[in-house]
Amino acid sequence: MIRTTIIATLLVAAAPAALAEDPEDFIKYRQAVMKAIGGHTGAASQIVRGKVNPEGALGMHANALAELSKDLTGLFPKGSDFGETKAKEEIWSDWAKFEKAADDARTATAAFAEAVTGGDADKIGTAFKGVGDSCKGCHKEFRQKDD
Amino acid sequence: MWRTLAGILLLAATAGHASEGEYLFGAAGCLACHTAEDGPPLAGGHALETPFGVFYAPNITPDRETGIGGWTRAQFIAALKHGTAPDGSAYFPAFPYTSYRHMSDADAGLIFDYLQTVQPQRRANQEHELPWWLARWMIRLWQWWVLDDPEPAPPAVREDPVLNRGRYLVEALGHCGECHTPRNWLGVSIRSRHLAGTRDGPEGDKVPNVTPDRDDGIGKWDAEDLGWFLESGELPDGDYTGGLMTEVVDNATSRLTVADRGAMVAYLRSLEPLPGP
Numbered sequence: 001m002i003r004t005t006i007i008a009t010l011l012v013a014a015a016p017a018a019l020a021e022d023p024e025d026f027i028k029y030r031q032a033v034m035k036a037i038g039g040h041t042g043a044a045s046q047i048v049r050g051k052v053n054p055e056g057a058l059g060m061h062a063n064a065l066a067e068l069s070k071d072l073t074g075l076f077p078k079g080s081d082f083g084e085t086k087a088k089e090e091i092w093s094d095w096a097k098f099e100k101a102a103d104d105a106r107t108a109t110a111a112f113a114e115a116v117t118g119g120d121a122d123k124i125g126t127a128f129k130g131v132g133d134s135c136k137g138c139h140k141e142f143r144q145k146d147d
Numbered sequence: 148m149w150r151t152l153a154g155i156l157l158l159a160a161t162a163g164h165a166s167e168g169e170y171l172f173g174a175a176g177c178l179a180c181h182t183a184e185d186g187p188p189l190a191g192g193h194a195l196e197t198p199f200g201v202f203y204a205p206n207i208t209p210d211r212e213t214g215i216g217g218w219t220r221a222q223f224i225a226a227l228k229h230g231t232a233p234d235g236s237a238y239f240p241a242f243p244y245t246s247y248r249h250m251s252d253a254d255a256g257l258i259f260d261y262l263q264t265v266q267p268q269r270r271a272n273q274e275h276e277l278p279w280w281l282a283r284w285m286i287r288l289w290q291w292w293v294l295d296d297p298e299p300a301p302p303a304v305r306e307d308p309v310l311n312r313g314r315y316l317v318e319a320l321g322h323c324g325e326c327h328t329p330r331n332w333l334g335v336s337i338r339s340r341h342l343a344g345t346r347d348g349p350e351g352d353k354v355p356n357v358t359p360d361r362d363d364g365i366g367k368w369d370a371e372d373l374g375w376f377l378e379s380g381e382l383p384d385g386d387y388t389g390g391l392m393t394e395v396v397d398n399a400t401s402r403l404t405v406a407d408r409g410a411m412v413a414y415l416r417s418l419e420p421l422p423g424p
Contacts, residue, residue: 042385049375129379132387136380136396139389145352 027085030075033068040064041131044112048128058124062109062116065131069109072102086144094141101138108134168261171254173402174320175247179394180204190214190268195241196350199334200281202241203273210267223259224252230290237286239275240293240334246322249297249315293335304417313414316407321399326354326391329424343421352390353424360420373412377401 044061046052076091076098091098108130115127172178181204183192190213191206209216215223222233230237230244238244247255304310317323328336329345344356344363356364365373372383377400380388388396400408 038385040385041381041387042383045375045381045385049371051371132379132381135387136389136393139387140393143389145390 023080024083026077026080027083027087030080030087031085033075037065037068040068041135044128044131048125059113059116062113066106066109066113069102069105072105073099088142088144091142098138098142101134101142104137105131105134168257168259170402171320172258172261173399174316174407175250175258176321176395176399177207177258178398179391181207187266187268187270189262189265190270191272192270197241198347199239199241200278201276202239203275204242205272206268206270207262208265208268208270209263210269213269213271214267215262216267218259220256220259223262224255227255227258228252229294230286236283237290239283239286240289241275243322243325245293245336246319246325248294249319254320289333289335298338304414309410310414310417312407313410313412313417316403316411317414321395321411323357327357340421340423342415342418344424346424349391356421356423357415358418358421359416360422363422363424364420365415366420370409370412370416373415374405374408377403377408377411 040061044058044065047054047058047061076087078092081087081089081092108127112124112127112131115123118124178189180193180195181189181191183190186192187208189206189208190210191204193204195202195204206214208214211217218226218233225231226233226238226242226244228244228248228250230240230242230248232238299305300311300314304314324336324342326348327342327344329340329343329347330336342357343360345354348354358364359366361367368376368383375381376383376388377396379401380393380396382388387393400411403411
């Protein structure tokens with residue numbers, strides 16, 4: 001009885017917290033994460049293309065990309081498909097395909113981080129292209145253009 | 148002995164031709180529209196959604212019945228450059244002959260030679276989905292009105308081999324203006340807005356301004372950024388392009404030589420900056 005009461009109380013206490021998470025806020029969060037991914041990609045790109053060479057920075061960007069790309073599907077919960085988002089509804093209607101695209105990004109960013117650790121410039125270049133291809137592949141199908 | 152030698156030479160010549168044709172075929176961006184999603188390459192079926200209907204690009208493999216296997220070189224050039232089908236009817240300008248007409252006959256012929264070497268696919272063409280008021284016979288009139296003499300390149304472009312090559316790649320082969328230039332209500336590209344972008348592109352997308360305007364176009368991109376974009380699809384801020392442009396990058400611009408991408412960039416940067424859209 002006591003146990004039931006405690007659990008019931010906890011559930012009631014937890015409910016407003018769960019409800020308080022506004023889908024609009026989640027969309028803002030997702031967009032910020034995507035911008036961070038774009039930011040690290042843009043920074044890594046400047047280094048990979050030999051335009052700048054800040055000491056030790058490439059590893060940091062590559063690891064950040066791999067970390068940020070680990071759970072991309074988690075950024076697209078059901079119910080976050082309206083409001084100020086460029087996410088297409090195909091994400092949810094064709095979830096298996098979207099999962100595959102997210103999986104490609106996870107694999108590609110992990111391979112890039114590994115290549116950077118290895119230090120071979122050619123492999124780094126190829127792996128970075130792979131990252132770009134995974135970004136493009138997903139944007140092509142699942143992101144709306146600006147309006 | 149002589150025959151073998153001649154055979155080898157012929158083989159080398161055709162191989163050379165085919166690869167040049169394949170390169171031009173890539174630069175002309177044929178693959179994307181002529182291939183259906185998950186369909187066999189070049190067998191047709193890609194739906195192009197436009198304000199004038201949904202168009203399905205035809206089969207351009209050398210299958211004799213459903214493709215272009217029975218065509219002559221001259222028929223192919225007439226189709227590509229003048230929008231005229233072998234039976235004399237007019238193609239809808241979703242097929243970008245409005246740009247391809249600036250291509251040389253020699254290059255058009257090389258593309259034909261290449262297409263005759265790809266795997267034939269038996270796949271019947273899909274009918275376009277047209278609005279009620281649009282019929283094919285109207286296109287003859289449209290062509291007569293629109294396909295006037297091409298405007299000559301400005302002297303500064305004509306006399307610079309790099310800009311001239313860039314112009315050819317952008318205007319004739321790459322047919323960039325087909326999406327990046329707005330059209331009037333008759334579907335005719337608005338010359339004064341050439342490459343300045345539009346809000347009503349294919350599939351309802353906004354298409355960006357690619358003139359060197361600093362605020363609305365590519366004026367703040369350096370040449371290397373632009374070349375890299377055409378190679379990889381990456382924008383200067385680390386974001387990647389989406390929509391139809393991914394197909395352009397994957398199937399056309401990323402397959403070009405560095406020199407050719409550089410020429411495209413030089414030409415785009417030489418254009419008059421236009422604001423908008």
